[in-house]
Amino acid sequence: MSTSISWAEVEVGTELPSLSVPVQRATLVRYAGASGDFNPIHWNQDFALEVGLPDVIAHGMFTMASAERLVTNWVGDPGAVVDCGVRFTRPVVVPNDGVGALIEITGIVGAKLDDGTVRVDITAKCEGVTVLARATAVVRLT
Amino acid sequence: MAINLELVGKSYPPAPAYEVGREKIREFATAIGDDNPAFHDVSAAQALGHRDIIAPPTFAIIVSFLAASAVVNDPDLGLDYSRVVHGEQRFTYSRPITAGDQLVATATIENLRIAAGNDMVTTRTDIVTTDGAHVVTATAVIVSRAAGADV
Numbered sequence: 001m002s003t004s005i006s007w008a009e010v011e012v013g014t015e016l017p018s019l020s021v022p023v024q025r026a027t028l029v030r031y032a033g034a035s036g037d038f039n040p041i042h043w044n045q046d047f048a049l050e051v052g053l054p055d056v057i058a059h060g061m062f063t064m065a066s067a068e069r070l071v072t073n074w075v076g077d078p079g080a081v082v083d084c085g086v087r088f089t090r091p092v093v094v095p096n097d098g099v100g101a102l103i104e105i106t107g108i109v110g111a112k113l114d115d116g117t118v119r120v121d122i123t124a125k126c127e128g129v130t131v132l133a134r135a136t137a138v139v140r141l142t
Numbered sequence: 143m144a145i146n147l148e149l150v151g152k153s154y155p156p157a158p159a160y161e162v163g164r165e166k167i168r169e170f171a172t173a174i175g176d177d178n179p180a181f182h183d184v185s186a187a188q189a190l191g192h193r194d195i196i197a198p199p200t201f202a203i204i205v206s207f208l209a210a211s212a213v214v215n216d217p218d219l220g221l222d223y224s225r226v227v228h229g230e231q232r233f234t235y236s237r238p239i240t241a242g243d244q245l246v247a248t249a250t251i252e253n254l255r256i257a258a259g260n261d262m263v264t265t266r267t268d269i270v271t272t273d274g275a276h277v278v279t280a281t282a283v284i285v286s287r288a289a290g291a292d293v
Contacts, residue, residue, distance in 0.1 A: 021175065034166075034173035036204055039226070051225055052287070060228035065174035065200040072198065077190045078180050078238065081199045085232030085281075137199070 004076030007116050007141035016074045016107040016120065021066045023058050023092060024100035031062045045096065057091035063103055063131060064088075067122045070105045071137040074120075082117060083138040090131045101126055107137075116140055145220050145254055145261040145286070153250040154212040159272055160205045162243040167197045174198060184241075194241040202233050206267035206280035209247035213265050214284065219251075221261060222286045229262065229283035236276045244272040252281065259288030 028042045037059055040047040048056050064086045072078035094101050103126050110121035122135035164184070171181035179186035180196050187195045214221050239245070246269070253264035267280040 027173075027175075031173045034170045036207060041227075052289075061200055061203050061231065062174065064231055065176070065198060068199045069174065069176050069178075072176070072178055078178055078198060079190065079192060079196050081235065081238075083232070083234045084199050085230070087230045088228050091227070 003080045003139070003141045005074065005141055007112070007118065010109055010112065010118055010141065012109050012112055014109040016070055016109075018107075019066065019070045019073070019105040021069075021103040021105065022100060023062065023094050023103060024098075025056065025094060025096050027100070028056065028058055028062070028094060031059055035059065035061060037061065053091065055093045055095055058094050058101065058103075060086075060088040063092055063124055064135075066103055067105055067107075067124050067132060067135050068137060070107050070122060071120050071139060074107075075139050075141070080139040080141065081137055082140050084136065086122075086135040087133040088131070089133045090126075090129055092126045092131055103131070110136070113138070144256060145263065146218055147254045147256070149216070149219055149251050150254050151251065152216075153248060154209070154216075156246045156248040157205075157209040157212070160208065160245045160247065162197065162239055162241055162245060164195055164241040166204075167195055167201065167241055170201050170204070171198055174200070192238065192240055196241075197239040199233055199235070199238075200231075201239055202269060202278045202280050203231070205239075205245050205247045205269050206249070206282070209249040209267045210265045210280075210282060210284075213249050213251060213263065219263070221263060221284075225287045225289070227285050227287060229285040230281075231283075232281045233278050234281075235278045239277060243277065245269050245277060246272055261286040
């Protein structure tokens with residue numbers, strides 16, 4: 001493993017380069033196929049409305065994958081991620097209007113841990129609303 | 143419909159071994175919009191010290207989803223899958239998933255509770271190689287929303 005950031009250099013409070021992730025219906029269909037999660041709430045508007053959702057919503061795992069991408073972009077070697085977790089607090093609603101939704105991901109180094117790892121605290125927002133809580137990734141730096 | 147809270151601790155037979163293919167990793171990485179060379183280019187991954195291309199951290203959901211479907215589809219549990227949303231997810235890695243891995247996933251019900259009419263199921267899926275070496279543990283909370291509840 002060889003990360004592009006060293007543990008010795010990194011400082012708590014460092015902001016990671018942010019990420020803007022556009023999501024359209026086609027993005028969700030592609031993600032459904034790649035992940036095997038074909039829950040119709042992610043592609044069938046009638047079904048989503050029937051079960052009480054405002055519209056088709058993005059896979060929570062797509063949002064989480066985007067959050068981890070922020071971290072793996074920063075660290076260089078994605079194999080450095082030893083732990084990652086999120087709570088899905090609000091759905092990312094994806095209207096069929098040709099525009100879709102935009103997920104804004106930011107992150108900050110929250111802690112340097114004694115075992116050569118650092119914890120990144122991640123924020124994911126859609127239309128200004130936080131969609132993930134307690135989103136963290138622990139990465140082992142060289 | 144309420145879930146059967148007595149099933150805490152129940153483990154399910156492991157899903158058949160999942161063979162991690164290079165093209166599946168590339169397809170998944172493309173679907174999440176990630177062009178990191180470690181997910182696509184064998185020589186780039188090897189330059190980082192990996193045996194082959196590695197998978198994005200959340201790729202483990204594919205393997206754990208297959209195993210955890212035994213839980214959500216367990217008739218004894220009584221979960222209404224049509225009202226299920228994902229509550230929480232965590233992955234704890236011993237090493238990255240790598241193309242060529244043969245992975246065996248075993249799901250266990252870690253916790254069950256009912257909060258404000260929502261059924262909440264915590265599953266733990268231990269993912270190991272066919273040789274028994276730990277690769278990643280996936281912990282998920284799935285929520286079956288009470289009828290009439292907003293998200």
